[in-house]
Amino acid sequence: MDSGRTNIPLRRASSSLISPTNTTASNIPVEDDDYGEDFDLSISSHKRKQSGIPLEIAEGMGRASKEPSLDQIADEEEGVGIQSSSMMSSLSPPSSPMPEFDELFNGESRRFRYANSIKFLSTRNILILALTTVLAILMTIHTPSQPDPAVDVSPPVEGDASTEDGEEHYEGVGGGLEFFTEVNHVRYYKSPDKMKEMESEGPTPADTEFGGMHVFKNVCLTNNIDARSYENNPTTSLRGLIYFTRDEEDNSQRCVPCSNSEDMDNWDGTYEDEGVVKHKCGMNGLHTMYATSAGDWSNCIMEEENNQMMKKFGQTQSPMNVTSVHFFQAPTFLLQFNAFDMESSLFDMLMTYIPFWRKFEKNEFPFTSLISHSVKGCVSHSRHPFCELLHHMAAFWEVQDLPWESDENTLYCYKTLYYNQEGYNRNLEHDGHVTKETFSGLREILFNGFGLPRRRTVEDREEDAKIEGQDLLGTKIILYDKKSRDETYWTDMEAVVTQAKSLEKYQDVTFVVVTDFDDLSVAQQARTFNEADAVVMVHGQHMANAIYVVDGTSFVGVGCSETVPLIGNPRFMELMDSSYRHVGKCQEDNDDGSEACVVCQDDNHFTITLPAFEKMIDDVMAK
Numbered sequence: 001m002d003s004g005r006t007n008i009p010l011r012r013a014s015s016s017l018i019s020p021t022n023t024t025a026s027n028i029p030v031e032d033d034d035y036g037e038d039f040d041l042s043i044s045s046h047k048r049k050q051s052g053i054p055l056e057i058a059e060g061m062g063r064a065s066k067e068p069s070l071d072q073i074a075d076e077e078e079g080v081g082i083q084s085s086s087m088m089s090s091l092s093p094p095s096s097p098m099p100e101f102d103e104l105f106n107g108e109s110r111r112f113r114y115a116n117s118i119k120f121l122s123t124r125n126i127l128i129l130a131l132t133t134v135l136a137i138l139m140t141i142h143t144p145s146q147p148d149p150a151v152d153v154s155p156p157v158e159g160d161a162s163t164e165d166g167e168e169h170y171e172g173v174g175g176g177l178e179f180f181t182e183v184n185h186v187r188y189y190k191s192p193d194k195m196k197e198m199e200s201e202g203p204t205p206a207d208t209e210f211g212g213m214h215v216f217k218n219v220c221l222t223n224n225i226d227a228r229s230y231e232n233n234p235t236t237s238l239r240g241l242i243y244f245t246r247d248e249e250d251n252s253q254r255c256v257p258c259s260n261s262e263d264m265d266n267w268d269g270t271y272e273d274e275g276v277v278k279h280k281c282g283m284n285g286l287h288t289m290y291a292t293s294a295g296d297w298s299n300c301i302m303e304e305e306n307n308q309m310m311k312k313f314g315q316t317q318s319p320m321n322v323t324s325v326h327f328f329q330a331p332t333f334l335l336q337f338n339a340f341d342m343e344s345s346l347f348d349m350l351m352t353y354i355p356f357w358r359k360f361e362k363n364e365f366p367f368t369s370l371i372s373h374s375v376k377g378c379v380s381h382s383r384h385p386f387c388e389l390l391h392h393m394a395a396f397w398e399v400q401d402l403p404w405e406s407d408e409n410t411l412y413c414y415k416t417l418y419y420n421q422e423g424y425n426r427n428l429e430h431d432g433h434v435t436k437e438t439f440s441g442l443r444e445i446l447f448n449g450f451g452l453p454r455r456r457t458v459e460d461r462e463e464d465a466k467i468e469g470q471d472l473l474g475t476k477i478i479l480y481d482k483k484s485r486d487e488t489y490w491t492d493m494e495a496v497v498t499q500a501k502s503l504e505k506y507q508d509v510t511f512v513v514v515t516d517f518d519d520l521s522v523a524q525q526a527r528t529f530n531e532a533d534a535v536v537m538v539h540g541q542h543m544a545n546a547i548y549v550v551d552g553t554s555f556v557g558v559g560c561s562e563t564v565p566l567i568g569n570p571r572f573m574e575l576m577d578s579s580y581r582h583v584g585k586c587q588e589d590n591d592d593g594s595e596a597c598v599v600c601q602d603d604n605h606f607t608i609t610l611p612a613f614e615k616m617i618d619d620v621m622a623k
Contacts, residue, residue: 179194180194180195180327182329185328185329185330186326186327186328186329187325187326187327187328187329188324188325188326188327189324189325189326189327190323190324191323191324191325192293192294192295192298192322192323192324192325192411193295195293195294195295195325195327197244197292197293198218198244198293198413199218199244199245200216200217200218200219200243200244200245201216201217201218202214202215202216202217202219203215203216203267203419206356206366206418207356207359209355209359210355210356210359210433211424211430211433212352212353212356212420212421212424212425212430212433213352213353213356213418213419213420213421214267214418214419214421215416215417215418215419216241216243216414216416216417216419217415217416217417218244218413218414218415219241219242219243219244219413219414219417220241220242220244220294220297220325220411220412220413220414221239221240221241221242221334221373221412221413221414221417222239222240222241222242222289222317222318222319222411223238223239223240223317223318223373224238224239224240224260224287224314224315224316224317225316225317225318226311226314226315226316227260227314230314233341234340235338235340235341235344236337236338236339236340236373236374236375237285237336237337237338237344237348237374237422238260238285238287239285239286239287239334239336239373240257240286240287240288240289240315240317241282241286241287241288241289242255242289242290242291242294242297242411242413243288243289243290243291244290244291244292244293245290245292246292247290248279248290248291249292249296251278251279251290252300252303252305252306253276253277253278253279253306253309254277254278254279254289254290254291254300255289255290255291255297255300255301255306256277256289256301256306256309256310256313256315257277257281257282257287257288257289257310257313257315257317258271258273258274258276258277258281258282258287258288258313258315259273259313259314259315260287260313260314260315261273262281263284263423264281264282264283264284264287265283265284265423265424266283267280267282267283268280269281269283273313276309277309283421284421284422284423284424285336285421285422285423286419286421286422287315289301289317294322294325294411294413295322297322298319298320298321298322298411301317301320302320302321318408319407319408319409319410319411320408321408321409322409322410322411323409323410324407324409324410324411325410325411325412325413326410326411326412326413327413327414327415328369328371328402328412328413328414328415329415330367330368330369330415330416331366331367331368331369331415331416331417331418332367332368332369332370332371332402332414332416332417332418333367333369333370333371333396333399333417333418333420334370334371334372334417334418334419334420335349335370335371335372335374335378335379335396335420336349336372336373336374336419336420336422337349337374337386337422338374339374339375339384339386340541341541342385342386342541342542342544342545343540343541343543343544343565343566343567344541344566345386345544346386346389346544346547346566347423347425347426347427347428347566348422348423348426349386349420349422350389350390351425351426351428351433351434352420352421352422352423352424352425352433353395353420354433354434354438354439354442355433355434355438356420357393357395358438358441361394361397365396365397365399366418367399367416367418368399368400369399369400369401369402370396370399370400370401370402371401371402371404371412372401373404375387376403376404377401377403378390378401379391379395379396379399379401380401383522385522385525385544386544388522388523389446389522389547392445392446392449392450393442393445393446393449394445426566427569427571428569428571428572428575429571434575436574436575439575440456440575443456443547443548444456446526446547446548447530447548450523450526450527450548451523452526452527452530452548453527453530453531454530454531454550455550456550456551457550457551457577458550458551458552461550474508474509474510475508475509475510475533475534475621476509476510476512476531476532476533476534477509477510477511477512477532477533477534477535477536477617477620478512478513478514478528478529478531478532478534478535478536478537479493479497479511479512479513479514479536479537480513480514480517480536480537480538480542481493481494481513481538482537482538482540483515484515484516484517484518485540487540487604488538488539488559488560488561488603488604488605488606489538489604489605490538490558490559490598490606490607490608491601491605491606491607492607492608493513493608494513496608496609496610496613497511497513497613499610500610500613500614500617503614506617509617509621512528512532514528517542525542525545525548526545526548527548528545529545529546529548529549530548530549530550532549532553533552533553533554534553534554534555534556534620535549535553535554535555535556536556536558536616536617536620537556537557537558538557538558538559539557539559539561539563539565543555543557543565543566543567544567546567546576546578547576549576549578551576551577551578552577552578553576553578554578554579554581554620554623555567555568555573555578555579555580555581556580556581556582556583556616556620557580557581557582557583558582558583558584558598558606558608558616559583559584559598559606560584560585560598560600560603560604560606561584562582562584562585564580564582567580568580568582579623581619583596583597583598583608583616584597584598585597585598585599585600585606586598586599586612594615595612595615596612596613596615596616596619597612598612
């Protein structure tokens with residue numbers, strides 16, 4: 001069809017196609033030229049409707065202009081007829097070859113209805129109707145809304161029938177009405193004042209066998225927006241917990257969290273800042289604030305003295321000015337970790353969560369949703385390395401990853417919140433919390449999930465070598481100097497590796513230098529570590545990839561600092577069937593290479609001589 005032609009609606013008359021807006025059809029395709037006997041009627045009817053007034057009303061208007069008496073209309077209905085020639089003219093049907101449609105079907109009753117409408121629309125009746133309407137409106141406005149005593153308006157309790165998704169609810173609170181909209185088990189409040197007062201509970205242990213996971217009831221979470229910019233160790237793992245109670249309502253600093261200067265491993269512990277804020281501090285990763293309601297907390301933190309104290313502590317919270325509340329009704333897990341440090345995430349979050357994951361997957365997860373302010377959409381779509389690990393191990397199976405809005409005025413609250421305590425098993429000091437059997441099972445899942453080429457145990461690799469007619473001779477060592485980051489790094493690594501490659505004793509050794517781990521995907525990083533027999537690197541979060549190495553791998557951390565990284569924990573190496581060694585600052589001149597050590601140029605840069613490098617590699621090969 002020609003794109004420039006206007007689409008004209010067509011009306012079918014008999015067997016023809018005609019335009020109701022054009023009396024000529026010469027330029028319109030038709031089935032034939034015989035329009036049928038209905039054509040004149042359709043055209044004339046269309047012309048009469050050009051005024052936009054329906055035909056019956058237009059005719060009534062013509063009659064009303066003659067102001068007939070009610071007696072005359074009644075006489076007409078009785079067949080007497082009206083003597084006025086002008087009235088007869090106005091009431092006579094139009095001269096048309098065809099009668100009007102309504103006159104074919106009881107036109108007399110139509111005129112009777114018109115007469116009744118004249119009676120109903122009298123001035124007096126209109127005034128009475130208007131007055132009645134106004135009175136009804138006034139009564140509606142001034143009558144206070146009270147919940148129907150016959151209707152249960154109490155909030156849902158455990159065991160109530162499930163809420164239909166998208167259904168709206170009204171809940172009675174005192175003498176007024178609380179309004180919220182509930183969608184997918186989340187209640188949306190347009191104002192914190194519309195939310196009823198809550199009373200928090202907890203923490204209670206989530207499990208009687210393992211520690212480190214706690215359950216809270218009726219609490220809200222905030223984000224520490226200062227923590228991301230801490231000069232030392234910036235983090236995304238700090239939250240504020242709003243705990244609702246009237247026990248602290250007389251404390252003007254009830255809404256101020258303690259500083260992050262202490263290790264708070266126990267909810268009931270006593271910490272230095274309690275003397276300043278005059279309330280309990282909470283625990284690692286979850287700093288407590290107290291309030292009587294969401295509105296009370298928002299008002300409290302906006303007070304100048306409290307606001308300045310939060311800034312001083314590095315504990316500025318978001319949201320600050322609460323204008324809306326999202327209240328999650330389904331049991332929710334708080335997924336919290338430091339997105340800036342993969343190694344910390346592995347030990348602070350995963351090493352606490354592993355035994356619960358193993359138990360939940362065998363039985364049932366006690367929570368149906370999770371929320372992560374560390375990384376948005378962590379287990380649903382994020383490509384963050386730690387989130388990829390959680391995804392491949394099916395850490396939460398079909399638990400829903402809740403979205404959250406980047407809105408500084410919305411407060412997130414939870415009817416039931418599960419908190420996996422940050423750092424609870426960081427140093428693996430809780431015996432039996434992570435067993436070798438459980439950890440080996442986790443690694444097998446990750447090996448399969450990432451499709452890693454080398455099997456985990458030495459026995460499995462020997463079996464594969466026999467099948468493929470190969471042997472396990474040769475050693476692959478991966479090295480990383482960390483030059484790609486503006487941190488501590490090894491200044492001459494590539495030069496010394498090049499020299500070592502030329503030595504006869506290392507002809508069966510493959511040295512693999514990684515330039516920048518940021519250039520590798522999560523799967524590529526996992527594969528790089530999986531293919532290594534030894535790992536020689538400057539300390540950093542990339543060492544978290546150790547979880548993908550095969551049993552028996554040797555780790556060497558190099559640098560001027562004497563701090564042992566988290567993967568260097570002997571308990572972790574035991575779980576991995578691997579070994580760790582730290583190569584630090586030389587104590588004296590080491591020109592003869594008698595010691596495997598580094599020469600520190602300053603606190604952040606170091607070199608290593610070829611003899612010292614040879615000593616380090618020889619020690620690795622010996623194992």
